[in-house]
Amino acid sequence: MVYFEKEKEETYEFASPGTILxxxxxxxxxxxxxxxxxxCKKGCTCIMVPKAKFDRLLVESHEFARWMFDLAMWQFYTSEKKLKYIKGDARERIIAVLKYRPEILEVVSARTLASYIGVTEAYFCRIKKEIL
Known part of the structure; x- marks a missing residue:
């Protein structure tokens, strides 16, 4: 998940396959x-569901509504977890990503990870090399 701050792309979050955003x-x-x-991975597909269809599913299916509630709670949980673990100075944030989200290293570029952590790509690569 990314957003743009003026001309700079900022990576905010990563999701696993099958995640609903x-x-x-x-x-x-x-x-x-x-x-x-x-x-971030070739062969991955994003599917968009129109709001009207989504709302209709919420009304017509208690099971779907419950599933969406659980997913919303999961998003709150992961946001709180990120606040807890991905903090401190740049080096501590890099260590936290390597420790708590090692799976994203396999599919996400150093540029994107550096954006997520809030450092330059060169700095990220240097610290990652020192740590590993």
């Missing part, structure tokens, strides 16, 4: 999403 800004305010979703 919802833009609350877009859903509730009926405006373009602040965040953009993109794939």
């Amino acid at each position: 919802l833009s609350p800004h877009s859903y509730y305010m009926n405006q373009p999403a602040v965040m953009q979703f993109e794939t």
Whole structure:
């Protein structure tokens, strides 16, 4: 999940295959999403469900509504977890990503990880090399 701050792309979050992402800004305010979703892995597909269809599923299916509630709680949990673990100075944030999210190293570029952590790509690569 990325957003643009002026001319700079900022990576905000990573998701695993099968993850459902919802833009609350877009859903509730009926405006373009602040965040953009993109794939980091070749062969991955993003599917968009129109709001009207999504709302209809919420009304017609208690099971779907419950599933969406659980997913919303998971998003709150992961946001809180990120605040807890991905903090401190740049080196500590890099260590936290390597420790708590090692799976993303296999599919995400150093440039994108550096954006996520808030450092330059060169700095990220240097610290990663020192740590590993």
